[in-house]
Amino acid sequence: MDTIRAVIADDEKPARERLRRLVARSGRVALAACCSGGADVVETVQRAASSEQSRVHLLVLDVQMPEVDGFEVVRVLVDALPPDSMPEVVFVTAHDEYALRAFEAHAVDYLLKPFSDERFDAALDRAIRQIRGGHAQQLIARMQALLGGVATEGGPATVVPSRQPRPKALDKILVKGPHRVRLLPVDQISWIEADGMYVTLHTRDGSSHLHRALLGSLERSLDARRFVRIHRSTIVNIDLVDEFRQDAHGDVLVVLRDRTELRVGRRFRERMQVRLGQPL
Numbered sequence: 001m002d003t004i005r006a007v008i009a010d011d012e013k014p015a016r017e018r019l020r021r022l023v024a025r026s027g028r029v030a031l032a033a034c035c036s037g038g039a040d041v042v043e044t045v046q047r048a049a050s051s052e053q054s055r056v057h058l059l060v061l062d063v064q065m066p067e068v069d070g071f072e073v074v075r076v077l078v079d080a081l082p083p084d085s086m087p088e089v090v091f092v093t094a095h096d097e098y099a100l101r102a103f104e105a106h107a108v109d110y111l112l113k114p115f116s117d118e119r120f121d122a123a124l125d126r127a128i129r130q131i132r133g134g135h136a137q138q139l140i141a142r143m144q145a146l147l148g149g150v151a152t153e154g155g156p157a158t159v160v161p162s163r164q165p166r167p168k169a170l171d172k173i174l175v176k177g178p179h180r181v182r183l184l185p186v187d188q189i190s191w192i193e194a195d196g197m198y199v200t201l202h203t204r205d206g207s208s209h210l211h212r213a214l215l216g217s218l219e220r221s222l223d224a225r226r227f228v229r230i231h232r233s234t235i236v237n238i239d240l241v242d243e244f245r246q247d248a249h250g251d252v253l254v255v256l257r258d259r260t261e262l263r264v265g266r267r268f269r270e271r272m273q274v275r276l277g278q279p280l
Helices: 013-026 038-048 070-080 096-104 117-133 136-147 215-221 266-276
Strands: 005-009 030-035 058-062 088-093 109-112 172-176 181-185 189-195 198-203 208-212 227-231 234-237 241-246 252-256 261-264
Touching (some): 005 013, 013 117, 038 058, 058 117, 088 117, 189 215, 234 261
Parallel strands (some): 005 058, 088 109
Antiparallel strands (some): 189 234
16 A cells, blocks of 8 residues: 545534644645545545545544534444445544543544644554554454444454344334425335435335435334345345346346346345345
């Protein structure tokens, strides 16, 4: 790796500009983007992940940002990216109550405002060492602590049950229109497609509805016995799957009852097999 690329994010402009200056002053990291919110971070990192030349290696994230906070950014990216594309993370916040969560997420470092230039440099040093070390698998295991707890001591990472009870799955979704709010039963949804900060809900009757939500967040709210993530941008209602097909490239396609064909991402094939209890 020749150049380490970083994305910084803070919803307050003075704080964002200071982070920009500190990164530039270091001369060791190229600034890929300077964002005012978590949604921009997610979009920037996902867009850059397709190319090694543009890949983002480091995130410096304010914890408290409107709509999508720093922790949610990490949740979404851990869920969406392959392990070797997940950036290292340094969290920044003015509230020390978030420190424990940052450490539980095993961020490479945690900066409590107001922090000195020297403290920032120390965090950057640590992040650079971690990135140069190429510990992608360890990183993804550490970040998965945010998704329910991961035990990593003494061997490979293994998911352990969370102490928090899983919230009851959604049975209806409020879909907001210009002059009305529709109550959409989730059992009417045949598949869900990511669309930036929104998702498109495709229903059994052939209609579609735009809903403001991140795909990863919505996935965690749905009944996992019925809704299965089959691609970084697609969730399918397994009750409406009619058959599976394999194309000329060896990729698996899900065919719904209405003959909609959806590609199963190779990273997500195992999820489908676990849900079915048998290999595809």
